[in-house]
Amino acid sequence: MRRYETVFILDPDLGEEVRTQRYDKVKEIITAYKGAVVEFDDWGVRKLAYDIKKKSRGHYVRLDYCGDGALVAELERNFRLDDKFLKFMTIILADNVTAEQVIAEKEEAAAAAAAKEAAEAAEAEKAEAEKAAPEAEEKAEEVAETETKEEDE
Numbered sequence: 001m002r003r004y005e006t007v008f009i010l011d012p013d014l015g016e017e018v019r020t021q022r023y024d025k026v027k028e029i030i031t032a033y034k035g036a037v038v039e040f041d042d043w044g045v046r047k048l049a050y051d052i053k054k055k056s057r058g059h060y061v062r063l064d065y066c067g068d069g070a071l072v073a074e075l076e077r078n079f080r081l082d083d084k085f086l087k088f089m090t091i092i093l094a095d096n097v098t099a100e101q102v103i104a105e106k107e108e109a110a111a112a113a114a115a116k117e118a119a120e121a122a123e124a125e126k127a128e129a130e131k132a133a134p135e136a137e138e139k140a141e142e143v144a145e146t147e148t149k150e151e152d153e
Contacts, residue, residue, distance in 0.1 A: 001035075001066050001067060001068060001096070001097055001098060001099065002066065002067065002068065002069075002092055002093075002094065002095050002096075002097065003038070003064070003065070003066050003092070003093040003094040003097045003102055004064075004065055004066070004067065004072060004090055004091065004092055004093060005062065005063065005064050005065075005090070005091050005093050006062075006063045006065070006072075006075065006088060006089065006090040006091075007060065007061070007062050007063070007088065007089050008060075008061055008063070008079060008085055008087065008088035008089075009048070009052070009058035009059065009060055009061075009085070009086040009087045009088070010022060010058065010059040010061065010084055010085060010086065011053075011055065011058070011059070011084045011085075011086060012045045012055065012057045012058055012059045013055075014059070014084060018084070019059065022082070022084065022085075023040070023042075023061070025078070026063065026075065026078075027040075029071070029074055029075055029078060030065050030067060030071060030075070033067055033068070033070055033071035033074060034067070034068075034071075035065050035066055035067030035068075035071045035099075036065060036066045036067070036099030036102070036103070037063070037064075037065050038064040038065055038066060038099070038102050038103060038106060039062075039063075039064040039106065040061070040062075040063055040064075041061065041062040041063075041064075042059075042061055043060035043061065043062060044059065044060065045057050045058070045059050045060075046058065046060050048086075052086045052087060053083075053086055055086060058086050058087070064093070066097060066098070066099045066102055072090055075090070076088065076090065
């Protein structure tokens with residue numbers, strides 16, 4: 001099994017329902033050919049580098065999945081048959097992988113990113129607390145000074 005990445009561009013004028021139907025059809029093809037979807041990124045509507053079928057914008061989607069050559073051939077055949085798919089491109093990311101392996105890698109990367117984010121947040125809180133400590137001391141000194149002045153009067 002290989003790991004593939006396909007980026008396809010849909011007609012930006014499609015409604016949400018029609019777009020969802022196209023997404024479901026792509027996912028059905030992948031499962032029918034014993035593949036596994038690793039990641040499905042909907043990038044949204046973006047400007048095209050050049051007009052395609054008289055459209056200057058397109059709805060971009062990135063699909064990361066595992067499967068074999070027959071799966072890719074069937075996906076691309078369906079992209080060619082449906083005129084709502086403006087463009088598509090498929091590349092091989094890795095050879096000889098299993099879907100479980102790739103999904104486990106993805107989960108580990110997400111856990112590592114979450115841990116890093118938590119560490120950065122904790123460090124930011126610590127820096128904020130250190131910054132606030134001198135300010136609190138200055139305020140306490142100011143209060144003490146005003147109290148001493150009041151006592152002197």
